[in-house]
Amino acid sequence: MKTYRVIVVGMGKRGMHHAESFAANPRFELAGICDIDRARVDAAAPALGNPRTDVDAEALAKSVKPDVFCFCTLPNLRLPLIRLGIDCGARLIAFEKPVAMTSAEGIEIRKALDAAHVKAVVSHQHRYGVHYRKVKEIIASGAIGRVRTVYGTSTGWAAHMLSHLVDYTCWFNDYVDAEWAMGQAAGRGKLADLHSSPDYVEGVVHFKNGVRGIYDCGAGAPDVPEVDASREQRLWWRKARMGAQGTDGFAEVLTNGGWRAVTPKGAMSGPGNMDYKQDMPPYIQEMADWLDDDHKIHSCAFANAYKGFEIMSALYRSAAEGGQIALPLTDGKDELQELKGRLSSEKVRLTIPESAKEYTS
Ligand SMILES: NC(=O)c1ccc[n+]([C@@H]2O[C@H](COP(=O)([O-])OP(=O)(O)OC[C@H]3O[C@@H](n4cnc5c(N)ncnc54)[C@H](O)[C@@H]3O)[C@@H](O)[C@H]2O)c1
Numbered sequence: 001m002k003t004y005r006v007i008v009v010g011m012g013k014r015g016m017h018h019a020e021s022f023a024a025n026p027r028f029e030l031a032g033i034c035d036i037d038r039a040r041v042d043a044a045a046p047a048l049g050n051p052r053t054d055v056d057a058e059a060l061a062k063s064v065k066p067d068v069f070c071f072c073t074l075p076n077l078r079l080p081l082i083r084l085g086i087d088c089g090a091r092l093i094a095f096e097k098p099v100a101m102t103s104a105e106g107i108e109i110r111k112a113l114d115a116a117h118v119k120a121v122v123s124h125q126h127r128y129g130v131h132y133r134k135v136k137e138i139i140a141s142g143a144i145g146r147v148r149t150v151y152g153t154s155t156g157w158a159a160h161m162l163s164h165l166v167d168y169t170c171w172f173n174d175y176v177d178a179e180w181a182m183g184q185a186a187g188r189g190k191l192a193d194l195h196s197s198p199d200y201v202e203g204v205v206h207f208k209n210g211v212r213g214i215y216d217c218g219a220g221a222p223d224v225p226e227v228d229a230s231r232e233q234r235l236w237w238r239k240a241r242m243g244a245q246g247t248d249g250f251a252e253v254l255t256n257g258g259w260r261a262v263t264p265k266g267a268m269s270g271p272g273n274m275d276y277k278q279d280m281p282p283y284i285q286e287m288a289d290w291l292d293d294d295h296k297i298h299s300c301a302f303a304n305a306y307k308g309f310e311i312m313s314a315l316y317r318s319a320a321e322g323g324q325i326a327l328p329l330t331d332g333k334d335e336l337q338e339l340k341g342r343l344s345s346e347k348v349r350l351t352i353p354e355s356a357k358e359y360t361s
Pocket of ligand 1 (some may be wrong): 009010012013014035036039040055057072073074075077096097098122124125126147159160195239274
C-alpha cells in the first residue's frame with residue numbers, strides 16, 4: 001500500500017490534532033511541519049517523529065512536494081495556501097473550516113481547485129461522533145418519515161460554529177442543493193475578531209427538495225440546557241443542537257449531549273460527546289481511501305463543504321442587503337464588510353448568562 005507524504009502548516013490547536021493523527025496513521029508519512037512561530041514548530045517536532053520543520057510554508061512545500069498539503073491557519077488565511085498546495089503538486093489539500101471569510105474568496109478557492117483537479121477536504125469532523133452518525137442513520141433509514149425541516153442552533157458565533165451547523169444538517173438532507181436563503185443579524189462585537197462574524201445570525205434556507213433549513217447561531221440563539229457549561233466554559237462551545245423533523249418523528253444530536261429521537265416505535269436516546277481524539281482518525285483515514293480510489297469520495301469533500309459555505313455567505317448577504325438570496329451564488333462579495341456598514345452599534349441581546357463572558361463588547 002502506498003504511503004502518502006504530508007505536510008501540516010499552522011501548528012496551533014488544530015494543526016497539532018492533524019499532525020498527531022497523520023503521524024499515527026501508517027498510510028501517511030508526516031514529512032514536514034510549519035509555523036511562522038519557530039518556538040511552536042520546534043516544540044511540536046519531537047513527539048511527531050521529528051519531521052522537517054520550517055517557518056516558511058512555501059519553502060517547505062516546494063522542497064518536500066507532499067502528496068497531501070494540510071493547513072490549519074486561522075480563517076484570515078485561505079486562498080494563498082490553497083494556491084501553494086496546488087503549486088507544490090499536492091494531490092489533496094486538507095484545510096479547516098470555515099472555507100473562507102467572504103464569498104469572493106470562496107469562489108476563487110473553488111475555481112482554483114476545479115482548474116487544477118486537486119482533491120480537497122474541509123474539517124467538519126464532528127460528524128464521526130457516534131451520536132452524529134446515529135442521527136444520520138435514523139434519518140437515512142426513513143424512521144422519521146419524509147424529512148421536512150432540518151435545524152441547527154449554537155450559542156458560539158458564526159465563523160466558529162455556523163459552518164458546522166450547516167454542514168451536518170445538509171448531510172442529514174443528503175446535500176440536496178439549496179435554492180435560496182434569507183437571514184438577519186445583530187451585534188458588531190465579533191466583527192473585529194479573527195473569526196469575524198456578526199454576534200448573532202439567524203435565517204432560513206429553502207432546499208430544492210422542499211426541505212426547510214432553520215439556523216440560529218450566536219448570542220441570541222436558544223440555550224441547549226442539556227449541555228451544562230456552568231463548571232467548564234469549554235462546554236459553552238458545545239451548546240449546539242442539530243436535527244431533522246420528518247412526517248413521522250424527529251432525530252437530533254447535541255454536540256456534548258448525545259442524541260435522541262422519536263419515531264413511530266417510540267422515544268429513544270443515546271450518549272455521545274464531541275471528542276477530537278475519536279473524530280480525527282476516521283477523518284484522516286478517509287483521505288488515504290480517497291487518494292487510493294477516486295470513487296471513495298471523502299465525507300468532508302470540498303464540494304459538500306462549499307454548499308454549506310454558500311449558505312452561510314447567503315445568510316450574511318441577506319442580513320446586509322435584505323431579501324431572499326438565490327443559490328448558488330454567481331458573484332463574489334465581501335459580506336462581512338457589508339455587515340460592518342449595516343449593523344447598528346446596539347449591543348447584542350444575550351439568551352443565556354454564560355454568554356456574557358464571550359460577548360463583551
Ligand atoms: N474543525 C474543528 O472542530 C475546529 C475546532 C477549532 C478550530 N477550528 C478551525 O481551525 C483553524 C485554526 O484554528 P486553531 O484554533 O488551530 O488556531 P491557532 O491560532 O491555535 O493556530 C493557528 C496557527 O497558524 C499559525 N500561522 C499563521 N499564519 C501562518 C503562516 N503563514 N504559515 C504558517 N503558520 C501560520 C499561527 O502561528 C498558529 O500557530 C480555524 O480556521 C478554526 O476555525 C476548527
